[in-house]
Amino acid sequence: MIHFVTPANxxxxxxxxxxxxxxxxxxxxxxxxxxxxxxxxxREIDQFDTPEAIHVxxxxxxxxxxxxxxxxxxxxxxxxxxxxxxxxxxLPRGPDxxxxxxxxxxxxxxxxGKAINPVSLSLLAGILEWGMANGVRRLVLQMPTLYLLHVxxxxxxxxxxxxxxxxxxxxxxxxxAEFDARTLARLHELRGDARxxxxxxYPYLAA
Amino acid sequence: MSRKAxxxxxxxxxxxxxxxxxxxxxxxxxxxxxxxGIAHVMAGTVPQRGTPARQQQGHVLVNTFPDxxxxxxxxxxxxxxxxxxxxxxxxxxxxxxxxxxxxxxDDAGARRVMNEAGDFQLRDGITIPLMTLDGGVAGFxxxxxxxxxxxxxxxxxHLVATYAFGHxxxxxxxxxxxxxxxxAPREREALQWAAEGKTDWEIGEVMGISTHGVDFHLRSxxxxxGTTNRTQAVAVALRRGLIH
Numbered sequence: 001m002i003h004f005v006t007p008a009n010x011x012x013x014x015x016x017x018x019x020x021x022x023x024x025x026x027x028x029x030x031x032x033x034x035x036x037x038x039x040x041x042x043r044e045i046d047q048f049d050t051p052e053a054i055h056v057x058x059x060x061x062x063x064x065x066x067x068x069x070x071x072x073x074x075x076x077x078x079x080x081x082x083x084x085x086x087x088x089x090x091l092p093r094g095p096d097x098x099x100x101x102x103x104x105x106x107x108x109x110x111x112x113g114k115a116i117n118p119v120s121l122s123l124l125a126g127i128l129e130w131g132m133a134n135g136v137r138r139l140v141l142q143m144p145t146l147y148l149l150h151v152x153x154x155x156x157x158x159x160x161x162x163x164x165x166x167x168x169x170x171x172x173x174x175x176x177a178e179f180d181a182r183t184l185a186r187l188h189e190l191r192g193d194a195r196x197x198x199x200x201x202y203p204y205l206a207a
Numbered sequence: 208m209s210r211k212a213x214x215x216x217x218x219x220x221x222x223x224x225x226x227x228x229x230x231x232x233x234x235x236x237x238x239x240x241x242x243x244g245i246a247h248v249m250a251g252t253v254p255q256r257g258t259p260a261r262q263q264q265g266h267v268l269v270n271t272f273p274d275x276x277x278x279x280x281x282x283x284x285x286x287x288x289x290x291x292x293x294x295x296x297x298x299x300x301x302x303x304x305x306x307x308x309x310x311x312x313d314d315a316g317a318r319r320v321m322n323e324a325g326d327f328q329l330r331d332g333i334t335i336p337l338m339t340l341d342g343g344v345a346g347f348x349x350x351x352x353x354x355x356x357x358x359x360x361x362x363x364x365h366l367v368a369t370y371a372f373g374h375x376x377x378x379x380x381x382x383x384x385x386x387x388x389x390x391a392p393r394e395r396e397a398l399q400w401a402a403e404g405k406t407d408w409e410i411g412e413v414m415g416i417s418t419h420g421v422d423f424h425l426r427s428x429x430x431x432x433g434t435t436n437r438t439q440a441v442a443v444a445l446r447r448g449l450i451h
Binding site for chain 1: 213216217220299300336337338339340341342362363365366369370372373374376377
């Protein structure tokens with residue numbers, strides 16, 4: 001199931017968030033060698049992990065097997081602060097636009113021979129369900145140019161923000177990806193399951 | 208890269224969005240990139256080694272190669288020797304065909320494909336490696352007799368080819384619906400004669416219409432079938448039992 005962690009419910013996810021920092025360190029520092037993010041305590045936390053950030057967790061039997069971070073574009077985020085060169089025009093900003101970063105799946109849960117694995121599909125389905133319920137209609141992405149094909153294949157409406165640029169030896173492009181019910185339907189089709197991926201929230205939390 | 212050049216590229220992507228057939232996509236790309244010397248486009252997923260020629264057709268999303276070259280390429284299984292295809296799985300960066308020459312200098316099969324392609328004015332080209340959502344290795348090639356490209360054009364072509372491939376996959380997803388593949392009687396008749404090897408003029412004589420009219424019906428059939436040339440249209444129509 002996919003869980004959204006915000007300051008309002010973070011007290012319930014202390015142990016899981018601890019797993020998140022370690023998963024991020026394992027994937028982004030130890031595997032992808034983004035050495036700027038290395039921390040001696042093995043917990044990858046950066047300046048954008050503020051109370052404004054929303055943490056999206058894929059949890060299976062108490063174990064965090066996948067993660068994504070959503071940042072509001074109305075506040076400082078990666079594209080505005082770290083990679084502004086990828087956006088040649090105005091930054092896409094607004095309450096309906098969130099930046100999707102730090103997509104990570106535990107090594108044990110990556111499917112072989114597929115460009116995108118079931119955990120990533122669930123995370124994305126969760127983000128879309130959350131977005132459609134909260135007036136969010138587009139994501140800001142920075143990714144290898146190749147992934148633009150997958151974004152289009154997933155029935156997002158992709159708008160590149162600049163031409164691909166070489167960053168750390170990879171061709172990286174920034175784009176916005178607009179989604180709607182068709183995008184979610186496409187994800188349901190790929191997952192072979194149209195049920196909600198969101199973990200139920202307890203009634204007293206909604207009050 | 209100037210803001211104007213980017214706007215032009217983004218404008219081009221929006222035009223791609225509005226195309227409804229592979230033919231239209233091919234025409235749009237060839238018009239846009241004519242001044243880079245690009246005369247042909249070819250894109251598809253890479254078939255497993257040993258895939259029969261008939262099934263290899265299904266891997267092609269767009270192909271404007273001369274018919275004679277397309278036929279030879281398929282029947283002789285050139286996809287399995289073509290250095291541009293074999294290089295696809297090894298890199299994620301766009302590569303120029305001429306960069307591959309030295310790598311395949313000792314490979315007779317690869318050299319033969321490249322030399323024969325040259326005979327069809329496909330001497331020069333650039334290929335963009337891709338991978339589909341389900342992990343299939345794919346590529347998008349833009350080629351001609353002699354490309355006039357600047358290194359700075361590569362990121363733009365990388366972006367356009369990646370986007371166009373996604374659009375072509377979406378178009379294919381739509382065209383496999385039986386609704387789209389329903390041919391009008393005249394389209395089916397023209398395609399049936401084409402399958403018998405008749406020329407446009409001969410088909411026109413049999414059907415009592417002009418060569419222009421034949422071209423019109425065949426073009427329309429190609430669009431409905433989501434194919435890019437006569438050979439492919441005949442193959443797809445045969446496979447779907449629309450002609451015999």
